[in-house]
Amino acid sequence: MKVVKFGGSSLANGTQLEKVYNIVMAEPERKVVVVSAPGKRYSDDIKVTDLLILLGEKCLAEQDTTEEFNTIVNRYASIAEELNIPETVIEQIKNDLSSIMKQEKQDSVLFIEAMKAAGEDNNAKLVAAYFQSKGVEAHYVNPKDAGIFVTNEPGSAQVLPESYDLIYKLRDRSGILIVPGFFGYSKEGDVLTFSRSGSDITGSILANGVKADLYENFTDVDAVYTVNPSIVKNPKEIRELTYREMRELSYAGFSVFHDEALIPAFRAGIPVKVKNTNNPAAPGTKIVNTRENTNGPVVGIASDDGFCSIYIGKYLMNREVGFGRRLLQILEDFHLSYEHVPSGIDDITVILREDQLNEETKKAVIDRIKEELHADEVKIAHHLALIMVVGEGMRRSVGTTARAAKALAEAGINIDMINQGSSEVSMMFGVKEEDEKKAVQALYNEFFANVLVG
Amino acid sequence: MKVVKFGGSSLANGTQLEKVYNIVMAEPERKVVVVSAPGKRYSDDIKVTDLLILLGEKCLAEQDTTEEFNTIVNRYASIAEELNIPETVIEQIKNDLSSIMKQEKQDSVLFIEAMKAAGEDNNAKLVAAYFQSKGVEAHYVNPKDAGIFVTNEPGSAQVLPESYDLIYKLRDRSGILIVPGFFGYSKEGDVLTFSRSGSDITGSILANGVKADLYENFTDVDAVYTVNPSIVKNPKEIRELTYREMRELSYAGFSVFHDEALIPAFRAGIPVKVKNTNNPAAPGTKIVNTRENTNGPVVGIASDDGFCSIYIGKYLMNREVGFGRRLLQILEDFHLSYEHVPSGIDDITVILREDQLNEETKKAVIDRIKEELHADEVKIAHHLALIMVVGEGMRRSVGTTARAAKALAEAGINIDMINQGSSEVSMMFGVKEEDEKKAVQALYNEFFANVLVG
Structure with a gap:
């Protein structure tokens, strides 16, 4: 059935x-x-x-x-x-x-x-x-x-x-x-x-x-594409991808299939096929639990803009037990959800969707951070884009990060942030919004230009 | 005086x-x-x-x-x-x-x-x-x-x-x-x-x-070295570096100068010079507020082992406001301090020093995470090393990440984690302890082998 x-x-x-x-x-x-x-x-x-x-x-x-x-x-x-x-x-x-x-x-x-x-x-x-x-x-x-x-x-x-x-x-x-x-x-x-x-x-x-x-x-559409067709012309189609890959791609601007919709099918282990009403003969894209066919470490690239970052610097921050937790508590009090929290030794940065913050909230959040956490420095950077490079093959492939970083460097793009290490099937790059399309194109060229996608 | x-x-x-x-x-x-x-x-x-x-x-x-x-x-x-x-x-x-x-x-x-x-x-x-x-x-x-x-x-x-x-x-x-x-x-x-x-x-x-x-x-010692001399033989000396660079290097195994000791001098803007009692004629290393002389984006490489990671996976985690904060609260209740918390869409990982956890604490922490946060999956990975690549020049230099990642890839080292984006003067790579020395050597070769260090 x-x-x-x-x-x-x-x-x-x-x-x-x-x-x-x-x-x-x-x-x-x-x-x-x-x-x-x-x-x-x-x-x-x-x-x-x-x-x-x-x-x-x-x-x-x-x-x-x-x-x-x-x-x-x-x-x-x-x-x-x-x-x-x-x-x-x-x-x-x-x-x-x-x-x-x-x-x-x-x-x-x-x-x-x-x-x-x-x-x-x-x-x-x-x-x-x-x-x-x-x-x-x-x-x-x-x-x-x-x-x-x-x-x-x-x-x-x-x-x-x-x-x-x-x-x-x-x-x-x-x-x-x-x-x-x-x-x-x-x-x-x-x-x-x-x-x-x-x-x-x-x-x-x-x-x-x-x-x-x-x-x-x-x-x-005939299939889920390896990249947004409005950024890269005639991108390769994805034949098969896993639920996890689809969910990671959906997160950042892949609108073909809403990530939440995958969960019930995933829970019951039912494969999902994306097909085109106007071209039912096209093979479409199948979303499965595990896939064997890999022609490369990366299955797709997604991106989304409208992010900002709040940087907090404080001397000897890493000796203060509870600093990160108290920072997240402040965000929670303002009902702000965040994407990622990279931390250094004396600094921590929160990446979040900018549309959650109006001028008033922005000021209130910064004031609370300064007062309650006694931060030395708090600053906001605007207009960030996040780029997700997704693929189950990444966890087994040495050098995927190097290829991605090199492609971005050769395109003259500065990487503001890298988030790699939690998900085994994705890495996230933060770049300026003005660099977003160029970055996606560069990554596409690196991972797909000469590859048949499985 | x-x-x-x-x-x-x-x-x-x-x-x-x-x-x-x-x-x-x-x-x-x-x-x-x-x-x-x-x-x-x-x-x-x-x-x-x-x-x-x-x-x-x-x-x-x-x-x-x-x-x-x-x-x-x-x-x-x-x-x-x-x-x-x-x-x-x-x-x-x-x-x-x-x-x-x-x-x-x-x-x-x-x-x-x-x-x-x-x-x-x-x-x-x-x-x-x-x-x-x-x-x-x-x-x-x-x-x-x-x-x-x-x-x-x-x-x-x-x-x-x-x-x-x-x-x-x-x-x-x-x-x-x-x-x-x-x-x-x-x-x-x-x-x-x-x-x-x-x-x-x-x-x-x-x-x-x-x-x-x-x-x-x-x-x-004659100077602060660009890398630990027990890993790389006769490493280059650092002539001048900033307080921030020194503090980031001190964090991961640079024992020449304890990071906390820098703070009072830094606060008063007093330069610090590291010199050798047995060779006072050697120029030594000067630690300053800002430095002009840069011969490359990276000033030093430090590393430390003995880390582990706790991975927590849960579907739709990124829709749950307060998840990260509650996780950090659990760690705080056990008096555990953490180094870094990379997060994906449905997963979050905590990197911490392994010596804080005995078998009993480990079990108790995992149990609380499973019960209170209803996590789908919790797993610990042992024997991680963190490598810090430090340099004020990095923030202006496109491609430093690419060079670092490429050097590691060419040495056959898998990068378990990258932390870049909060500190402007460092990036952190997580690798397996067994790869630590090879990784440091590879990064040294990339950034210092043919460079005069300023």
């Missing part, structure tokens, strides 16, 4: 839905189908989810909602029309939307949650109706009905462990099961959404629950 | 004392002379300080102390005899030692402190007597009389800030002032010793207090 997930761009119009239908029907093993909301049809198009949020906000403000309501319904209706899907499903979608709009609005957050989830929920109904119109046994399955129960955390709900046994029962259902992604239900019956790329999470949870042989994630 | 300090090997016998006399008399600026206890005369010789500890312990155990007492007195007497110093000073030393032995013993720690300090104290009396016998105006100055007041921390006393104003008054004294190193007095009048290389600390405090133009530290 396979769980198959389709992203928004795979469901943006009728032509796309036909592709989805053909893909699902091509293999009888493709039994559980997870769908996103309809994505953008062209670059300026508005996502259904964004329209729904707008609709929800107007409801809360008790403003006129006719326009938004009609725009949303028309997105589904135009697809239905294109594919000759019976009108009844559009009536159903209208009624569903109207009934959400009439819901209790005391808790505005929960109301918006329900609104947002309607994009995926109605699309699952539409897709099921389409399959049925083709004479195929297909059923819309609501997440509550599927057994997806989650914590009470709006926008970052976590699946409850008891869900998995309930989901396992889906195996006994007949026909193709079309499940909306992105959300689950609390024990109290409220709709709660997952974090971004939430449909990937739904697919992964279902794959775990039904003990699928494979979780296929259909998107609009 | 210069403060001049002589180490134990410079004062081990009469011949050495003559050299000391000649060095001090060569420059009228050399007014304050700090002396250690007499050092070893040959490799199997017992240090006076160790004899004093033995004597102190026998006193506490109320055992016969005749042998130790005589051996100690004879060390001074033989030097006095060699140099024709009047017998009276030996009588003075005997009386001093006897009176310490009769001191209050309720606080055995303080009793041993006083006993240990007698090695330096009596040597200062002997040296002063020797200078006087040569017709020179020289005075023994007791640390209390000099104004060295310290905290109540036996074996690691810290100078009290008010000392410096008292010490400044030494400038008004006539003649050469001979001050014993290694100890000061608490406000209560108890003798308390500094940490190891304590005479260096005394010299540095006095240099700060009298606002010396230079603090000369005479030992038995």
Whole structure:
């Protein structure tokens, strides 16, 4: 049995839905189908989810909602029309939307949650109706009905462990099961959404629950690339990579697959395949537990910008027991999460995402560090980029660091920071944001330019 | 005005004392002379300080102390005899030692402190007597009389800030002032010793207090070397290095100059010169605030072994606010100090000195980490060595990391860890202990083999 997930761009119009239908029907093993909301049809198009949020906000403000309501319904209706899907499903979608709009609005957050989830929920109904119109046994399955129960955390709900046994029962259902992604239900019956790329999470949870042989994630790229194609033109594709490699890559700007979505599949040892709806014949990228095929120590390079560093210098710091712990306590008090804390003998530096700090917080944090830790010197450096070089092969390969450092040096890039030594499958370089693209290109040339990637 | 300090090997016998006399008399600026206890005369010789500890312990155990007492007195007497110093000073030393032995013993720690300090104290009396016998105006100055007041921390006393104003008054004294190193007095009048290389600390405090133009530290090597001579034969000498460079080098096995001893001189901006009593014509090594002369990015390489690492893996660790802080709290509860904490996305590693952990502590720490932090995996790696590559030039030099990593790779050494990014003047490599010497040699060859060091 396979769980198959389709992203928004795979469901943006009728032509796309036909592709989805053909893909699902091509293999009888493709039994559980997870769908996103309809994505953008062209670059300026508005996502259904964004329209729904707008609709929800107007409801809360008790403003006129006719326009938004009609725009949303028309997105589904135009697809239905294109594919000759019976009108009844559009009536159903209208009624569903109207009934959400009439819901209790005391808790505005929960109301918006329900609104947002309607994009995926109605699309699952539409897709099921389409399959049925083709004479195929297909059923819309609501997440509550599927057994997806989650914590009470709006926008970052976590699946409850008891869900998995309930989901396992889906195996006994007949026909193709079309499940909306992105959300689950609390024990109290409220709709709660997952974090971004939430449909990937739904697919992964279902794959775990039904003990699928494979979780296929259909998107609009042929594969996971060794590097961001917006930085390096026509980069090599990755055929196979491990969960750990994927997670390390996801961390720094690899948006193909959200790292959190991997966990349920990983826990159940279910391989994940990233494939292209628009080119299903392409081999795609398989994410597995262990891989044998290595053509080099590095499998991929990711990068992200928007980091800053707080440097703290104090004489004889390394003789002070508890210094690091007290520093981290101050960060915690400000709800700041950090990426890395390199430390010297008399100094320690905290690398963190800059968007967490406004001018006020910045000042408050520095003041507390100076006062409580009696630091001699505290200074902030801005506009840092972090580059992750990832590969299981690194732990066995002498000289990978040397190759990476040499490539950066030859490109004239100063390395502000290196973080190597905890993860066995990655190393992190900190460089100035202005050097980020040049650095990624240099590393790509070093590790991939003449290599077939496995 | 210069403060001049002589180490134990410079004062081990009469011949050495003559050299000391000649060095001090060569420059009228050399007014304050700090002396250690007499050092070893040959490799199997017992240090006076160790004899004093033995004597102190026998006193506490109320055992016969005749042998130790005589051996100690004879060390001074033989030097006095060699140099024709009047017998009276030996009588003075005997009386001093006897009176310490009769001191209050309720606080055995303080009793041993006083006993240990007698090695330096009596040597200062002997040296002063020797200078006087040569017709020179020289005075023994007791640390209390000099104004060295310290905290109540036996074996690691810290100078009290008010000392410096008292010490400044030494400038008004006539003649050469001979001050014993290694100890000061608490406000209560108890003798308390500094940490190891304590005479260096005394010299540095006095240099700060009298606002010396230079603090000369005479030992038995021509200079600070770029690398440990027991690892690399005839290494290059360092002519000039900064306080920061010296402190970073001291951290990992550079025993020429104890890092703590630098601080008082640094705070007052007083340059420090390391020179050889046995070859005073050699230029030595000067430690300064800033240096202009750089012949390469790296000034020295130091290394130390005996480290281990504790690896902690946990899925989605980087989403858990407070994880690092709670880990450091556990270490603090066990009074463990750590060197470095590299962290990945789902893992964090603590590097610490292995001698802090016995089997019992090791188990207890791991158990607490597993239980309290719900870690998926905790494992310890043993026998790590840390190598420090130090140089102010590194922050301006692109490619130093690449050169270091390449040198290690070409020597077939796997880098377990890199710590770069906090200190601007050093980077740290973690390697297996078995690779330590090979790694240091490889780095030396890379950075010094064809370079004149400034």
